[in-house]
Amino acid sequence: MEKNKPLLEIKNLHAKIGDKEIIKGLNLTVNPGEVHAIMGPNGTGKSTLANVITGKDGYEITDGEILYKGKNITDLDPEERALEGIFLGFQYPVEIPGVSMTNFMKAAVDAQRKYKGLDPIKPGEFLKMYREKQQLVNMSDKMKNRSVNEGFSGGEKKKNEIFQMAMLEPDLAILDETDSGLDIDALKAVADGVNKLRNKDNAFIVITHYQRLLDHIVPDIVHVMYDGKIVKTGDKNLAKELEEKGYAWIEEEYQKSKNAGNE
Amino acid sequence: MPAMNKLYENIIRFFEKDFSEKIKNEPEFIQKIRLENFEKFKNKGFPTLKDEKWRKTNLNKFTNQYFHPLLHNIVKKNSTDVCIVPDLQTVNIQLINGHFAGEEKLNVLENGIIYGSIQSAFEKYKDLISRYFDKLSKNSTNPMDWLNAALFTDGFFIYVPKNVKEINFQISQQLDAPVDALINSRNLIVLENDAQINLIQCDDSNEHRSHFATFNTEIFVGENAELNWYKYQNINNISAMFSNTFAEVKENGKLYTNFYQLNGKLLRNEQFTEIAGKDVAVDHYGLYLVDKTQQFDNVIFVSHASEGSYSNQKFKGILDDSAKGFFNGQILVKKDAQQTNAYQKNDNILLTDKAKISSQPFLEIYADDVSCSHGSTTGQIDDEALFYIRQRGISKRDAQLLQLYAFAGEVIDAVKIPELIEPTKDLVKKRLNGELDVCEDCILQCANK
Numbered sequence: 001m002e003k004n005k006p007l008l009e010i011k012n013l014h015a016k017i018g019d020k021e022i023i024k025g026l027n028l029t030v031n032p033g034e035v036h037a038i039m040g041p042n043g044t045g046k047s048t049l050a051n052v053i054t055g056k057d058g059y060e061i062t063d064g065e066i067l068y069k070g071k072n073i074t075d076l077d078p079e080e081r082a083l084e085g086i087f088l089g090f091q092y093p094v095e096i097p098g099v100s101m102t103n104f105m106k107a108a109v110d111a112q113r114k115y116k117g118l119d120p121i122k123p124g125e126f127l128k129m130y131r132e133k134q135q136l137v138n139m140s141d142k143m144k145n146r147s148v149n150e151g152f153s154g155g156e157k158k159k160n161e162i163f164q165m166a167m168l169e170p171d172l173a174i175l176d177e178t179d180s181g182l183d184i185d186a187l188k189a190v191a192d193g194v195n196k197l198r199n200k201d202n203a204f205i206v207i208t209h210y211q212r213l214l215d216h217i218v219p220d221i222v223h224v225m226y227d228g229k230i231v232k233t234g235d236k237n238l239a240k241e242l243e244e245k246g247y248a249w250i251e252e253e254y255q256k257s258k259n260a261g262n263e
Numbered sequence: 264m265p266a267m268n269k270l271y272e273n274i275i276r277f278f279e280k281d282f283s284e285k286i287k288n289e290p291e292f293i294q295k296i297r298l299e300n301f302e303k304f305k306n307k308g309f310p311t312l313k314d315e316k317w318r319k320t321n322l323n324k325f326t327n328q329y330f331h332p333l334l335h336n337i338v339k340k341n342s343t344d345v346c347i348v349p350d351l352q353t354v355n356i357q358l359i360n361g362h363f364a365g366e367e368k369l370n371v372l373e374n375g376i377i378y379g380s381i382q383s384a385f386e387k388y389k390d391l392i393s394r395y396f397d398k399l400s401k402n403s404t405n406p407m408d409w410l411n412a413a414l415f416t417d418g419f420f421i422y423v424p425k426n427v428k429e430i431n432f433q434i435s436q437q438l439d440a441p442v443d444a445l446i447n448s449r450n451l452i453v454l455e456n457d458a459q460i461n462l463i464q465c466d467d468s469n470e471h472r473s474h475f476a477t478f479n480t481e482i483f484v485g486e487n488a489e490l491n492w493y494k495y496q497n498i499n500n501i502s503a504m505f506s507n508t509f510a511e512v513k514e515n516g517k518l519y520t521n522f523y524q525l526n527g528k529l530l531r532n533e534q535f536t537e538i539a540g541k542d543v544a545v546d547h548y549g550l551y552l553v554d555k556t557q558q559f560d561n562v563i564f565v566s567h568a569s570e571g572s573y574s575n576q577k578f579k580g581i582l583d584d585s586a587k588g589f590f591n592g593q594i595l596v597k598k599d600a601q602q603t604n605a606y607q608k609n610d611n612i613l614l615t616d617k618a619k620i621s622s623q624p625f626l627e628i629y630a631d632d633v634s635c636s637h638g639s640t641t642g643q644i645d646d647e648a649l650f651y652i653r654q655r656g657i658s659k660r661d662a663q664l665l666q667l668y669a670f671a672g673e674v675i676d677a678v679k680i681p682e683l684i685e686p687t688k689d690l691v692k693k694r695l696n697g698e699l700d701v702c703e704d705c706i707l708q709c710a711n712k
Contacts, residue, residue, distance in 0.1 A: 057646070078650060079654075079662075082655060082656040083656045093651070094645070094647045094648045094650075095648075097669060099665055104665070107661065107665065111655075111658065111661070164655065
């Protein structure tokens with residue numbers, strides 16, 4: 001089978017915040033149609049990776065490149081990357097008091113349409129789309145008049161991320177610990193939403209601590225991140241192994257190989 | 264010793280030489296008020312940085328300048344149809360350089376409402392006016408009030424008889440002098456018991472002349488009466504305007520103000536509200552959008568002298584570039600004002616390191632059974648929220664505007680006249696977008712163009 005052109009190619013990426021290097025030579029290739037899981041203990045750079053790919057301020061890329069659809073995107077603004085089809089499901093969705101969900105989504109959809117040279121979406125069409133996507137993640141209709149994330153429960157906030165993803169139909173979605181703090185029903189709703197949106201042209205990077213979410217969103221490839229790098233890659237069984245054995249053995253293996261490299 | 268400066272000396276000379284002649288035909292009680300206030304002003308001069316409420320407001324740029332005192336209205340406009348809010352039936356009042364500009368100086372409507380030039384009303388409604396005029400402002404310690412009382416040339420007068428309700432007034436106040444001008448205007452609004460009116464005011468100016476304007480208004484809200492006042496201020500960036508309002512609200516009365524400070528070099532609004540009866544409701548809302556080297560001030564004093572009343576002060580500001588703002592809000596609850604509910608909040612966003620806000624909330628309570636709160640916040644645009652919004656494909660500029668507009672929402676959402684909601688939103692959006700220019704007509708009208 002002929003392989004598609006990669007959607008995302010990260011080559012030898014080094015990134016730091018202030019003086020602290022967080023990403024230390026990371027390589028990752030994601031092809032259309034794939035779901036990747038990135039696992040690993042806390043503080044190994046998973047969220048930083050998500051922020052660097054999406055262009056958040058405050059990170060300095062000191063080496064390497066991020067190719068998206070074959071183009072280096074490291075100089076693009078966050079909104080340009082978003083308009084190119086990269087979506088981040090936030091670990092901590094931000095509350096924006098005074099901005100209603102519908103206004104926010106209308107602005108986002110229209111920004112995307114403008115980028116594609118289209119006129120703003122018609123109100124009727126927008127509401128129809130809004131309703132459909134709400135149903136996809138089983139989100140209550142009363143949320144739409146509320147301010148973005150304001151007063152939402154943890155589960156509602158995460159569902160809201162998936163809802164926004166459904167509205168914007170990205171080519172590459174990065175879900176940063178979307179499972180954290182979710183009860184099993186919310187987890188299923190989130191996973192269900194993702195599974196419905198999966199297709200041969202888009203790709204997902206699911207960042208998670210736990211195997212739990214991966215029972216519902218079955219990944220094609222599982223990576224383990226440690227000390228700012230991807231130190232192990234496998235199939236979905238790797239996630240199960242991690243669930244059983246924890247991360248300590250990864251750490252040991254990594255230290256061993258590091259020492260061996262130094263000798 | 265008063266602080267010497269060009270404007271002060273110019274005013275003293277003008278009053279003593281020319282003006283005292285001109286006012287000799289006025290009723291005696293008015294002359295007396297003028298002279299008393301002139302003496303006070305002469306002794307004290309303009310406020311300086313040493314005065315408590317002026318520590319952040321430097322008048323030097325203006326007081327070292329020459330302003331021509333305007334005795335008469337120089338510019339004539341034909342139309343009084345200027346301050347148009349579409350679909351709203353209104354009585355229109357136009358003030359040009361502080362002078363009532365209508366053909367008829369005094370008008371009596373079928374329902375008994377009297378409105379027109381206050382100068383003309385001094386003669387025709389002397390008894391009525393003398394019952395109210397300067398009753399609330401006479402104890403002011405603010406030199407700007409003394410200046411206004413001494414030197415005002417005209418202003419508007421509105422009298423609403425008992426039971427007359429649901430009348431909308433549009434007041435278009437234009438600073439349109441052909442020279443740099445000193446303008447002092449004085450207004451009086453009297454609502455008898457059970458009366459209710461809305462005022463929609465815009466303050467505008469021409470582009471090229473510097474104006475130094477004081478605009479004082481006394482308001483009497485009778486029992487069970489209600490006044491709602493919306494004001495949009497958009498004057499050029501070389502002019503200063505001091506709008507001081509004194510209000511008294513009687514039992515069951517309601518006073519509501521919702522003011523937008525949009526443009527001007529220096530805009531200062533002072534509000535003194537006396538709650539003089541039971542079960543009164545007072546709301547003072549304000550939004551100030553300040554940039555470049557502009558400075559907008561708000562000084563609010565609400566005094567609860569009677570029990571069971573409610574007051575709420577809500578002022579929000581966004582300051583960009585090297586802009587400055589000053590907020591001084593005070594709630595006074597006197598001994599007998601039990602069961603008072605009084606709130607005050609001032610929130611600010613500073614967009615740059617150079618923008619400055621000085622916020623001083625005060626609460627003074629002498630009754631024991633009250634519910635009061637006050638507070639002030641100053642912050643920046645939330646970077647996390649900015650990134651969140653941009654991550655959805657919305658440009659940095661739009662993401663910022665979305666947040667700023669949301670911040671302003673609390674004031675805009677308080678607009679109660681349906682026809683006024685969209686124009687208000689438009690104005691705020693345009694201002695935040697840097698698209699609001701000087702408008703020679705009413706800004707509400709210009710913004711629709």
